[in-house]
Amino acid sequence: MNVLSIVVFLPVAAAVALLLFPRMSDSAVRWTWITVTAVDFLLVLGLWIASPPGDGFAYEVDLRWIPSVDSGYHIGVDGLSMPLVALTAGLFLACAVYSARETRRVRSFAALFLFLQTVCLGLFVSLDLILFFVFFDLSIVGMYFVIAGWGHRDAARAALQFFLYTFLGSLALLLGFIGLYLAAAPHTFDIVELTRQNPLAGKGVTGALILLALGVGLAIKTPTVPFHTWLPPAHTEAPAAGSAILAGVLLKMGTYGFVRIVMPVLPGVWRQYALVFVIVGVVSVIYGALVALAQRDFKRMIAYTSVNHMGYVVLAVGAAGLVASSESQARHLAITGAVTQMVSHGLITGALFLLAGAMWDRGGTYDMDSYGGLAAQAPRFAGLTGLAAFASLGLPGFSGFIAEFQIFTGSLGGAPVATALAFLGILITAALFLRVLQQVLLGSQRSPSGKFGDLTWPEAASIVPLIALSVLIGLFPRPLLDAIEPAARTVSAIFGG
């Protein structure tokens, strides 16, 4: 069996094993979960080191699956997917460690997360639209149960809304996929084959409609304004680990779809309507930041900053379509920056949501006005929250800057006004995070339960590596960029050099 398939299906195999042995103690379940995710993460690192992403796909497998519609089990990794696969494995490991003190139905929780891990890894390695869609949909199902089963008070409602809304998005996506299938000659769902065919070149309205379906489907998942309203309630009700995965991994499926499928397969249509995505991106950036600024609920605020951060990605991929074909460096930078931003946002938001979980466990509320001066009682919590906040506001030295600087620098030439407006996003996020620090961590002491204990070992051990990785990428971006750049260049080449 192919080693990439092992990476993908190892977690779900472990999940099945957990369910088959109902006598296992909770602590055995926890350790199994941590071990499996750790092994999977190490395997991913091994894959990365053994075959550094270059041109084309590594560990490629193409098996017959549904031959009647030419859909195969086609998987492989390149520079666009490898970093996201590693991010996924890393975040699930962090969540396994973080959940070491979870006591509610541990077995089902672990099994569900292991299932979700397979689904997320599978999506990023899929090179077939049907495969991609199956994983895309299963991720919604898995996350529905996480929120509904382990969420806070109003979880069932938020989970249902999350499910129906994103499911609607996936239907639009499927419609677009079927459109692509029909436009291709011979008909196929294979992404590599579709990229080679460029089936919609010169097909006017059909191309626009298919782009619309794909765009709406992915925009709901990303989410961009105005399709973002499922996100804040889902986050506020989800458990910490669920939020970390939802924001850190699931949102990336939307933006990943743009660089993996939409841009390579419909380059002409993309170029024609790129301005729409630029506008959607910049509106998401500013709208997300401003609405986040007005929030008093810590988790809701982070949810809106996700709208802001994913907006930069949409802006970059849109601007890449607008940049003149001679300006290849700018386009490379924009696309590389978009992928870097996905990784960076996963790390930083993952850390922030886990910190929010620590806050909930101690104070029982996300309301920031209930807290104050926590730095005195919980210096480790305060230090890490401060670092995560500065990382999220795009300070150099953290991964967010590397991503956003590339996005800004690469996009300005193609979309000057929109990009210049998007700069305001990093100023507003700076303002809102400084307000959080001032309100929650600094000043005079206040906590709803009186005492606010510092981070426990599992919490620290899950959050510190995420921030450390963000710093590492922020200071030494080359290893990551060496992986992304060849693939970004391949996408860029489709747009003319």
Add this chain to the structure above:
Amino acid sequence: MTLWLLVSVPLLAGAGLLVAGRRADRLAPVAAIVAAVGCLALASFAAYTRPVASASLLEGIAFGLAVDGLSAVMVLTVAAVLVAVLVFAAGDIGRQARFFGLMLLFAGAMLVTVTATTMASLLMAWEIMGATSYALIAYWWRDEHRVESGNIAFLTTRAADLGLYLAAGAMLAGGAGGLALADLPQLTPGWRDVAAAGIVLAALGKSAQLPFSFWLSRAMDGPSPVSALLHSATMVAAGAYLLLRLEPLLAATAWAAVLVAWVGAATALLLGAVAVVQRDLKQLLAASTCAQVGFMVLAAGVGGVTAGSAHLVAHAATKSLLFLCAGAWLTALGTKELTALRGAAQRYRVIGLSFAVGALALAGVPPLSIWVTKDAVLADALRDSLPLYLAGLAATVMSGLYAGRALWLVWTGDSTRDARPVPRALVWPLPVLAAAAAVLGVPLLGRAVAWELAVSGVVAALAVGVAMRLTQRGDRLASSTGVLADWLGLERFARRVVVVPTLAVAGWLARFDDHVVAGSVRASAAVGSATARVAGLRIDVSLDRAVAGVAENSRRLGRLARRPQTGQLHHYYAQAVVVLALLATLLIITGRG
């Protein structure tokens, strides 16, 4: 290698102290001073060997560093002031790893800023310097007012920093793919103007020039050693340095040079007037920093790079000295109010004499350093335009006034009843800095024009005399109300024009998001289920068969429509698949046709 060491010694030592936290408290002052001395040695070596270093950062864009003539002067200044300030802090702040860690990071970021050769390395260091300044200003974080001051400083400077992001993009679009600073003057004209605008914005913000000056007033809430470093060799100096470094760009875009020159002159004059009336010694010094940096900015605008950088160095020595004196008195007497500091100089002679040298130098009195350097700036301004020269001369009068007034107040009278002894570490950097403040102007004497030197020297000395005479019978220049005392009302203006509207829009958008955007999603869901309910209404059969027939049919329809509303997820799922299949069929049919 020298260069990597030079920047990484303070950065790594600082980061190490911060990560170690309280465990490193005992070691922190010594470790930091050792790192700073090492840094000074490396800086001297680098100033001699002029190293160049570069590492690949992004596609086609390097993280470039180099020491050339201007950078050599800057790294020496930064490292020297850092040593003096840290020695002082060892006595003033004591054993606190967090403080010394942040100071080293702050200075390290400045070292990268002044050696950066590409926009990427410049911007990274520039913003890290801003963030560490936030952490240092809000160092005593239990006090909400100080935290608020840190916020204001960081947000104001970051707002201006957006200019550098703009410049970076403009450089790439304008043909400087490597983002090398040296390529800036050769950009294609439209983009060159954009880049110049961005850089000027960022520099004016960092240097607290008009209209951004207010953040520097709030920055006074930080500990004294922070002020001493932030006002002299780092942060505010960075903006002036950047304009001096990029003077060819300013010259290439004619408007930028004129704009910069006039903003500098206006700041020198107006913030000088603000300094004259301040009642708080640190506020007086802060406003005078804006004014003095204004001369450097003016120099960059009129092409006086040598004069401007000499003024920067002389001012760095002078201002760090003055802030350390103010900090020593604050520690000893618990006040920085000028009326409460009367006679402080007589009580603490070494501090008082050092302060006197610093204040006279700041005023531009001969033969001290700033007399020479400022005059060099004015000479360059005169070559450019007479109005600029006159504005600069008027600003000289202001510096004479504020320096003379402060000097008179601390040397006369006596309000120092409960004076405490001052630790020795606080005192001994002062004479060293005073000596530097006295003689640093010498290298420039050769290029000066005699009559100009004489004019500015006489003007400065006269202004000092006038200030002393006016202050003799009470502190008549001081004012606690009015637009000058309030730093021209700049902070209130920024609040009213930027902060309040932004918060209002944010609040409005949040309500819009809840009610309209999310509301319409909820509404469309509600319409869906309402339709189903209407279709499912049981209609009484009471009229005739036709009605009964219709009723029967609608009942069937209703049951059919209600059946999907089970609330069970797999049912929704199955329905969705059916709908999807229908849509797909439709697509196939239309696709064929």
